[in-house]
Amino acid sequence: MEKRASPSSLLLIAALAMASFQPLLEAVSLSKANFADNFNIMWSEDHFKTSEDGQIWYLSLDKETGCGFQTKERYRFGWFSMKLKLVGGDSAGVVTAYYMCSENGAGPTRDEVDFEFLGNRTGQPYLVQTNVYKNGTGGREMRHLLWFNPTEDFHSYSILWNNEQLLFFVDKVPIRVYKNNGKPNNFFPNEKPMYLFSSIWNADDWATRGGLEKTDWKKAPFVSSYEDFSVDGCQWEDPYPACVSTTTENWWDQYPAWHLSETQKLDFAWVKRNLVIYDYCEDTKRYPTPLEECSLSPWD
Ligand SMILES: *[C@@H]1O[C@H](CO)[C@@H](O)[C@H](O)[C@H]1NC(C)=O
Ligand SMILES: *[C@@H]1O[C@H](CO)[C@@H](O)[C@H](O)[C@H]1NC(C)=O
DSSP states (O other): OOOOOOOHHHHHHHHHHHHHTGGGGGOOBOTTSOHHHHEEEEEOGGGEEEOTTSOEEEEEEOSSOOEEEEESSOEEEEEEEEEEEOOOSOOTTEEEEEEEESSSSOOTTOOEEEEEEEOOSTTSOOEEEEEEEBTTBOOOOEEEOOSSOTTTSOEEEEEEEOSSEEEEEETTEEEEEEEOOOOTTOSOOOSSOBEEEEEEEEOTTTSGGGGTSOOOGGGOOEEEEEEEEEEEEEEOOSSOOGGGSSSOOSGGGSGGGTSOOHHHHHHHHHHHHHTEEEEGGGOTTTOSSOOGGGGSOTTO
């Protein structure tokens, strides 16, 4: 695939889309806070480093192990964002993940919303895989190419989550729209509060060209960097926090956050035309009858 430059019109469109998201300006940014205030290290503390000022966090993978961290708090609905710079050079087999999950482990009834960055051989493009789980069942994968090299600079990856839709953003461009049909027993995670997680691990059994490209351990350690975590959402408190109600007090629960804006539609159409590599809704071998949510229109 030929490397395409981001058209400047797209950036302008993205900027306009942001402008229409005024409430973001009021986001409670946790980025200046100490890492330890917001996160716990999940495993392998010695594979985890921060910059001197504590603003950048480095996760490393070697032959022994990867590592990961998670928020102390859980959230239900809101805007969740992080900037990542992915493992550069030869990163085949390496997966960097940024995701939300209702549980600490891969429990059988978890809800989950994933961004996974699948590394590649030097000069070959990363893929972004997104997925949605409800009550332990997933299988809602999409894969996208990016319009920039994600190993050169930090870019933001964000999730907007409310009772109507889940949007996956890359630098404020919505790359995926996942809708709630509002019916009972639907496949939309909207009940369980979720933690945010980040991790790096070896997945050379499947990640790169379906597992054909193995991790080259001579290139280890593989390091991904994180900064500017921000949440503007409803922090969970047992049994039920006031902010989680369906009163539309919060911007993410209001009408403009339930649908793509006109400018977001243009961006999303561009992504659909140019960057989608895989969509489970189109995979008729795997799902001869498309899953129910596949009939929902992202444009509504
Ligand atoms: C969730 O999954 C569990 C175990 O797979 C099942 O027993 C339960 O009924 C499911 N709950 C809902 C609400 O579907
Ligand atoms: C890696 O590069 C190859 C060759 O360009 C491409 O087919 C593949 O989709 C890329 N990404 C992954 C994760 O395999």
